[in-house]
Structures are given as C-alpha cells and as structure tokens.
Amino acid sequence: MRATNLRRVRAQWETTLALLKPDLLADAARVRAVEQEIGQQFRVQERRQIAWTRAQAEAFYAEHQGRPFFGRLVGYMTSGPFVALALAGPQAVSQWRKTMGGTRPVQMRVRNPASLRARFGLTDTRNSFHGSDSAETARRELAFLFGDSKIGRNWEHASPQAGNLPPSSRDTC
Numbered sequence: 289m290r291a292t293n294l295r296r297v298r299a300q301w302e303t304t305l306a307l308l309k310p311d312l313l314a315d316a317a318r319v320r321a322v323e324q325e326i327g328q329q330f331r332v333q334e335r336r337q338i339a340w341t342r343a344q345a346e347a348f349y350a351e352h353q354g355r356p357f358f359g360r361l362v363g364y365m366t367s368g369p370f371v372a373l374a375l376a377g378p379q380a381v382s383q384w385r386k387t388m389g390g391t392r393p394v395q396m397r398v399r400n401p402a403s404l405r406a407r408f409g410l411t412d413t414r415n416s417f418h419g420s421d422s423a424e425t426a427r428r429e430l431a432f433l434f435g436d437s438k439i440g441r442n443w444e445h446a447s448p449q450a451g452n453l454p455p456s457s458r459d460t461c
C-alpha cells in the first residue's frame with residue numbers, strides 16, 4: 289500500500305462498542321459462530337462477559353428513558369449475561385452497524401438478510417446486538433464498560449461525557 293493510502297486508512301481507524309445481548313449468549317454455538325465472523329472483520333481489543341444490575345442497564349440506556357419499550361429493554365438486558373467487545377478497524381463504528389443491521393430483525397430478514405440481526409435476532413427488543421451510533425457515543429460507551437482497564441481509561445479521557453456516568457456503573461460492570 290502506498291504511504292498516502294496507508295495514512296488515509298490509519299486516519300479512519302476507529303474503535304466501537306459491540307454487545308452480544310443475553311438472548312444470543314444463551315446459545316454458546318451461536319456466540320462462537322458470531323465471534324468468528326467478527327474476528328474476520330475487526331480486531332477485538334477487549335472482551336468481557338458482564339451481568340448488569342437494573343441501575344447499570346438504566347444508566348447505559350438513559351437516552352431511552354420514558355419510551356414505551358424502556359422497561360422491556362432494561363428487563364431484557366438484565367435477564368442474563370452478555371458479552372461486550374471493543375472492535376477496532378477502519379470506520380469501525382459504521383462498519384459494525386452495517387454488519388449488525390437495523391433495529392428490527394423481521395424487517396432485516398427482508399431488507400438485509402445477510403445482517404446479523406436478520407439471522408440471529410428474535411424481536412424488536414430482543415435483537416441480539418448493540419453497536420455505538422457514532423464515534424463520540426463509542427468513546428462514552430467504551431468508557432462505561434471498560435473504564436477500569438488501561439485501554440478503557442484512554443477512551444474515558446478522550447470523552448468529555450464519560451465523567452458524567454455514575455461511578456457505580458463503572459466500578460461493578
């Protein structure tokens with residue numbers, strides 16, 4: 289690769305947060321298959337299996353508070369363990385969103401059948417995956433989930449909003 293192209297690729301290199309949600313974690317073979325696919329597309333910088341308290345799930349999804357599905361979402365995300373991954377690669381934020389597909393699995397089965405949500409998702413709530421929606425959101429969410437690791441502290445320092453997260457959420461994730 290020529291030096292200018294290499295510089296361009298490096299400039300677009302990002303890290304994003306992916307969650308493999310509790311419905312997927314219930315099936316170890318599916319988790320293995322999904323992680324193998326992910327490994328072909330991204331560099332996995334961090335991996336952690338987590339079980340949230342209600343307060344942690346509510347803090348992570350605070351932007352959805354008051355929406356009709358909020359209670360269902362929090363119940364789902366506290367129903368069992370999930371896996372958090374820090375995925376790195378060129379334009380990782382948008383690439384992971386593309387790989388995962390849109391929110392609604394049934395709609396994705398028609399519009400984007402190759403997407404992960406089309407193949408593994410169950411319902412609009414139990415849609416098996418999460419992906420940060422922007423580079424700024426990724427920094428905040430990575431700090432939330434990995435703030436106690438070396439790499440997580442770097443994201444935390446890069447994010448002006450990370451300091452607003454409740455300390456308990458970071459300590460016990």
Ligand SMILES: Nc1ncnc2c1ncn2[C@@H]1O[C@H](COP(=O)(O)OP(=O)(O)OP(=O)(O)O)[C@@H](O)[C@H]1O
Pocket residue numbers: 352357361390391392412413414415417418419420421
């Ligand atoms: N209309 C809905 N009905 C039920 N659950 C929903 C609905 N919209 C969103 N959710 C749940 O809330 C999560 C967060 O909603 P958001 O709108 O941020 O979706 P997303 O950007 O597709 O997914 P995510 O943020 O998890 O990557 C969704 O992934 C899904 O689990």
